Amino acid sequence: MIPPALPPPAIVAPEPGPTVSAALTDANVRVTSAFSGAQIVLYGAVFDPETRPSDVVVIVRGPDQPIRIARKVRVAGLWVNSRPVVFEGAPGFYMAASSRPLTEIASFSTLRRLGAGIDHLPMNAPEEERIETRYGVRDVVVSRLGGDYLDWRRAVIRLKEKADLYATDHEGVRFVDRGLFRAEIDLPTSAPIGEYQTEIILFQDGEPVSRRARTITVEKAGLERWLFLFANERPWLYGIVSVLIALTSGWLASVVFRRR
Amino acid sequence: MDIYLPIAEVSVNAGILVLLGAVVGFISGLFGIGGGFLMTPILLWMGIPPVVAVASEANHVAASSASSVISYSRKRQVDFRMGGVLAAGGAVGALLGVEVFRWLRLMGQADLVVSLSYLIFLGLIGGLMLVESVGSVLRQRRGQPPAKRRDRRPVWLYGLPFKVRFPRSRLYISVIPPVILGVFVGILSAIMGVGGGFILVPAMVYILRMPAGVVVGTSLFQIIITTSLASILQAGRNQSVDIVLATLLLLGGVLGAQFGARASSRFRAEELRALLGLIVLIMGLQMGLVLFITPEDPFILVGSGK
Numbered sequence: 001m002i003p004p005a006l007p008p009p010a011i012v013a014p015e016p017g018p019t020v021s022a023a024l025t026d027a028n029v030r031v032t033s034a035f036s037g038a039q040i041v042l043y044g045a046v047f048d049p050e051t052r053p054s055d056v057v058v059i060v061r062g063p064d065q066p067i068r069i070a071r072k073v074r075v076a077g078l079w080v081n082s083r084p085v086v087f088e089g090a091p092g093f094y095m096a097a098s099s100r101p102l103t104e105i106a107s108f109s110t111l112r113r114l115g116a117g118i119d120h121l122p123m124n125a126p127e128e129e130r131i132e133t134r135y136g137v138r139d140v141v142v143s144r145l146g147g148d149y150l151d152w153r154r155a156v157i158r159l160k161e162k163a164d165l166y167a168t169d170h171e172g173v174r175f176v177d178r179g180l181f182r183a184e185i186d187l188p189t190s191a192p193i194g195e196y197q198t199e200i201i202l203f204q205d206g207e208p209v210s211r212r213a214r215t216i217t218v219e220k221a222g223l224e225r226w227l228f229l230f231a232n233e234r235p236w237l238y239g240i241v242s243v244l245i246a247l248t249s250g251w252l253a254s255v256v257f258r259r260r
Numbered sequence: 261m262d263i264y265l266p267i268a269e270v271s272v273n274a275g276i277l278v279l280l281g282a283v284v285g286f287i288s289g290l291f292g293i294g295g296g297f298l299m300t301p302i303l304l305w306m307g308i309p310p311v312v313a314v315a316s317e318a319n320h321v322a323a324s325s326a327s328s329v330i331s332y333s334r335k336r337q338v339d340f341r342m343g344g345v346l347a348a349g350g351a352v353g354a355l356l357g358v359e360v361f362r363w364l365r366l367m368g369q370a371d372l373v374v375s376l377s378y379l380i381f382l383g384l385i386g387g388l389m390l391v392e393s394v395g396s397v398l399r400q401r402r403g404q405p406p407a408k409r410r411d412r413r414p415v416w417l418y419g420l421p422f423k424v425r426f427p428r429s430r431l432y433i434s435v436i437p438p439v440i441l442g443v444f445v446g447i448l449s450a451i452m453g454v455g456g457g458f459i460l461v462p463a464m465v466y467i468l469r470m471p472a473g474v475v476v477g478t479s480l481f482q483i484i485i486t487t488s489l490a491s492i493l494q495a496g497r498n499q500s501v502d503i504v505l506a507t508l509l510l511l512g513g514v515l516g517a518q519f520g521a522r523a524s525s526r527f528r529a530e531e532l533r534a535l536l537g538l539i540v541l542i543m544g545l546q547m548g549l550v551l552f553i554t555p556e557d558p559f560i561l562v563g564s565g566k
Contacts, residue, residue, distance in 0.1 A: 033504070035264040036271045068562045070368045078551045084368035084562050155559035189264065189271040220266065227266040231499050239495025242503045243488045246319045246510055250326025253514035258331075 018048035020056065020202035020210045027214065029187060030221035040185040040216060044200055047179065055098065055105045055203040056173045057116055058183045060216070062093025062165075063194030067123075067156055087156055090123035092192035093165050097172025097183045106206045114201065114208060118157055118168050125152070164188040185216070193218055267502035268312040274508055281512030285324045288513070289520025290527075291536045292328065292476030294321035294455025294483050297382060298539070299509065301547055308505070310370060314361070314453030315494035316506045321455040322487040323510035325480045327517040332477030339428035339474045342438060343481035346460070349439035350486035353446020358493045361451050368562045375551055377452050382544025385458055389537030397530045429470045429478075438468060442482065450490050455483035458540055472529075 022044030029038045046054045067090050070081035098105060102117045112120045160166040165188065173183045185198075196216035201208050220228050231238045263274040280302060288295035296317050303313035332338050364370040420434030441463055445456035460479040464470045470478070495501040524532065 031264060033263050033266075036262055068368065070560055070562045072555045072558050072560060079553070079555055080372045080551070081368045081560065081562065152559070155557070156561075159557070159559060159561050190269065224264060224266040227503060231267055231495065231501070231503070235499050236492065236496040238499075238503070239492035239501060242319050242495060242501050242506060243322060243491050245503070245507060246323035246491070247326045247484070247488065249510055250323040250514050250517075251330065253327045253518055254330040257518040 018046065018050075018052070018054070018202060018204060018209055020044060020046050020200055020212055022058075022200040022212050022214060024198070024214055024216060027216055029216065029218040031193065031218060032220075032222045032224055035189065035224075037189045037191070038187045038218075040187070041182060042185060042198065042200070042214070043180070043182040044212070045180050046202055052204050054179075055100055056175075056181050056183075057096065057098045057102065057105065057201045057203065058173055058185075059097075059116055059199045059201070060093065060095040060185055061091045061197045061199075062192050062218075063091065063196070064089060065092035065192055066090070067160075069152065069156055069159070071152075071155075085125050085152055087123045087125050087153075090121060090156065092194070093187070093196065094118065094121065094160075095167045095169070095172075095185060097167075097169045097185075099171070099173040099175065099181070101170040102168075105203050106208070110206065110208070116201065118166060121157075123153070123156070125149075163190060165190065187218065191218060193220060263504065263508075265308075265312075265502050265505050267500065268308050268316075268505055270307055270309075272306060272308070272505075277505070277508040278512040281320065281509035282516035283512075284509075285327075285513035285516025286520040286523070287516075287539070288321075288324045289328050289517035289522075290524045291520075291532060292332075292480060292524070293457035293461070293536070294325050294480075294487070295513075296321045296449075296454030296487075297378070297452070297458055297543055300453035301378070301543060303505075308502075310374065311361075311365065311498060311500045312502050312505070314374075314451070315491065315498065315500040316502045316509070317453040318449060318455075318487040318491040318494065319501060319503075319506035320509040320513055321449075322484055322491060323506075324513040324517040325455060325483045325487070327514040328521050329477060329480040329484060331521055332480060335477075336428075337474050337477035338481050339426055339470070339478045340481065341424070342426045342429055342431075342468075342470070342474075343478045343485070345424070345435050345438045346442040346445070346478075346482040347485035349442020349444075350446035350449070350456075350482055351442075351489050353443040353448075354450050354486055354490040354493060355446075356443070357447035357450025358490065358497055360447065362498065364451075365562075371560075371562070372551075374452060375547055377448065378544050379548025379551065380544075381448070381452075381459060382540050383548065384544075385462060386537050386539070386541030386544055389462065389533055390541055391537075393530045393533035393537055397528075397534060400530070429468075429474055431468070431470065433468070441467070442486075445482075446486050446490070449483075449486050450494070455487050457483055458536075 022042055025041040042058060067087040068084045070084040072079050073082050096117050102111055111117050115122060157166055173181050175181045198214040198216055200212040202210040261274045262271050264271045284295040284299045300313055300317045304310060364373050420436045422435045423432060424435050425432050445460055448456050457479050461475055464475045491501055
C-alpha cells in the first residue's frame with residue numbers, strides 16, 4: 001500500500017500562536033513471521049513564542065473492531081456465558097498518553113468533545129438499545145443493559161487493557177528538553193491490522209490550541225501477507241492445498257520409515 | 261524461535277509446536293487414535309483462538325492418521341468398505357458440524373458446548389475404558405480366565421433394512437447404524453477439533469461388533485476422510501485453517517506417529533487401553549473443570565472480528 005501523500009509544506013509564515021509538531025520513528029509496521037509486537041517512538045516539539053505551561057496528549061486509535069463480550073452466569077451449578085453483547089465503535093487498539101493526568105489537563109466536557117481518554121471512547125451497544133417515549137419525552141435511547149451498562153463498558157476496557165490493547169499512561173509523554181517531548185507506542189502481537197490514527201494535541205490553560213495528526217500503518221508483509229490473502233481470497237483452494245500437504249507428509253513419513 | 265501465525269494472529273514458539281506434535285503423534289500411533297482430543301485443548305491453553313485451533317487441528321489429525329493407516333493397511337487391518345460407509349455419514353456430520361459451530365460462535369456458546377462435549381464424551385468413555393481394562397488386567401494378574409465376551413449380536417443390528425456385506429469385518433448388517441455413527445462423529449470432529457477415534461473405536465467393538473483386529477485401522481481410515489473434509493470446509497466457510505500452525509504440528513506428528521506405532525507392539529492391549537482411558541478421562545475432567553470454577557473475571561470477550 002502506498003502511504004497517503006503528505007500535504008505540501010505550508011509556505012505561509014508560521015502562525016503567531018503556539019503550535020505542536022511531531023514525527024514517528026516508524027510509520028509503517030510490517031507484520032512478518034518474526035513479528036512479536038512493535039515499539040514506535042513519537043517525538044515532537046512545542047513551538048511557542050511565549051513560555052506558557054504546555055501539556056501534550058498523544059492519542060493512538062487503531063482500526064474499529066466490534067467487540068463481543070459475554071457475562072459468566074451460573075445456571076444449574078454450571079458457569080455459562082450469557083448472550084453476548086456487541087459493542088460498536090470501539091477501536092481495536094487505543095492508547096492515551098499524556099504529560100499529566102488527563103483530568104488535570106482539561107475539563108470533562110473538553111475531553112469528551114475530543115474523545116480523549118478511555119472514558120470518552122464513543123462506543124455503545126446499538127443492538128441492545130431501543131428508542132421510546134419516557135415521561136412524555138420522545139426519542140429517548142434506552143439500553144436493555146439498564147443500570148449494568150457501565151459494568152459492561154468497564155469490563156470491555158478492563159479485558160482490553162489486560163490484553164495490552166488499551167492503555168492509559170499519565171506519564172507517557174515526557175519532555176526531554178524545553179519544548180521537546182517524546183512518547184512510546186507499544187503494539188502487542190495481537191494488535192489489529194490496519195491504519196492507526198495518531199493525534200497529538202497541545203493544551204494550554206485547559207484548551208486545545210494546536211493539533212497534529214499522523215498515521216501508522218500496520219500491515220502483513222512477505223509470506224504472512226501472501227498466506228493471509230490466499231486463505232481469504234481462495235479459501236477452498238487453500239483448504240485443499242492444506243489437506244494435500246497433510247496427507248502427503250503422512251504418506252511420506254510412512255514410506256521413509258518402511259525403508260529403514 | 262517465535263513465529264507469528266498468519267491466520268491465528270498470535271506469536272508462538274515453533275519448537276514447542278513441533279515437539280507437541282511429536283508427543284501427540286507418538287500417543288496417536290501408540291493407541292491408533294487421531295490425538296485431537298489432546299492437541300486441541302493444548303492449543304487453546306497456548307492462546308490460539310478456538311476457531312483456528314479446531315480447524316487447524318483437523319488438518320494435523322488427517323496427517324498423523326494418514327501416517328499410521330498405511331502400515332495398518334499393509335497388514336490388511338483396514339475394512340475399506342466399512343470405513344467408506346462411516347465416512348459417508350462423517351461427511352454429512354462434518355457439514356452439519358461446521359454450520360452448528362458457526363451458529364454457536366455467534367450465540368457466544370461455543371466455549372460452553374466445547375467444554376461440555378469434552379466433559380461428557382471424554383469423561384464417559386475414559387471412565388468406561390478405565391474400569392473395563394483395569395478389570396481385565398486384574399483378572400489376568402490373579403490368573404482368572406478373561407471375562408466371557410457376550411457374543412450374541414443385538415437383534416436390531418440385523419432387523420434393519422439396507423443390509424450390506426462387510427467381508428473384512430465378517431459382518432452382514434444394515435448400513436444404518438454405521439451411517440448414524442459416522443454422522444455423529446463428523447459433527448464432533450467439527451465442533452471439538454477431534455477425529456473421533458476415541459468414540460469410534462469402542463462403538464465399533466461394542467455396537468457394531470467388529471473384530472478387534474480391523475477396528476483401529478478402519479477408524480483411522482474414516483478419520484482421514486472426515487477430518488480432511490472438515491478441514492476443507494473450515495477453510496472454505498470460516499477461513500480459519502492456519503497452514504503454518506498445521507504444518508508445524510504435523511512435522512512432529514507424522515514422525516511421532518511412526519515411533520508410536522512401533523512402540524505399541526511392546527505393550528499388552530489391556531494395559532494400553534487402561535492408559536488411554538486414564539488420559540482420556542483426565543483430559544475430559546480438565547476441560548470440564550472450567551464449568552465449575554468461579555471465574556476470575558465475570559466478563560469474557562468472545563471473539564471479535566472473525
